[in-house]
Amino acid sequence: MPIGKIQPDSWKEALKFMGHCPLCNGIYSPNSAQKLNSAGAANLVHLTCEKCSGGFIAMVMVSPAGLSSVGMVTDLNYGDAMRLHNKEEITMDEVIEGYEFLKQKWY
Numbered sequence: 342m343p344i345g346k347i348q349p350d351s352w353k354e355a356l357k358f359m360g361h362c363p364l365c366n367g368i369y370s371p372n373s374a375q376k377l378n379s380a381g382a383a384n385l386v387h388l389t390c391e392k393c394s395g396g397f398i399a400m401v402m403v404s405p406a407g408l409s410s411v412g413m414v415t416d417l418n419y420g421d422a423m424r425l426h427n428k429e430e431i432t433m434d435e436v437i438e439g440y441e442f443l444k445q446k447w448y
Contacts, residue, residue, distance in 0.1 A: 353371060353374065359388070359399065359401075359410060359412075362392065362393060362395055362397070363395075363397065363414055364393050364395040364414060365390060365392050365393040367390050367392030367393060368392075369390065369391075369397075370391050373388050373389045373390065373391060374386050374387070375387050377398070377419075377423055377426050383401070383402045384400070384401045385398065385399075385400055386398070386400075386401055387415075387417075387418075387419045387422045387423075389418065389419065396417055396419075396422075397413070397414055398412060398413055398415050398417070398422060399411065399412030399413075400412065
């Protein structure tokens, strides 16, 4: 991908640089990547390792200056990631309520 030229699917080419699964070191297949969402130059992508079936979610940003990405290992498959991505955000009150629940000696 030449610098200064961004194509609509540049994120797919950028995945070549992500290369290996952090769980088993298997090589990601370009076909294992599915886009969850995009906003401008940023693309939220789910990858599944064909070797170990591990999941990885990455934010891939492609700009004329180059490539930037950040990601995390996940136990979500693409369908779960898409379903949760489309859900409403939890509120601060819900976070506090969850914290208070876990703080109780219920176990």
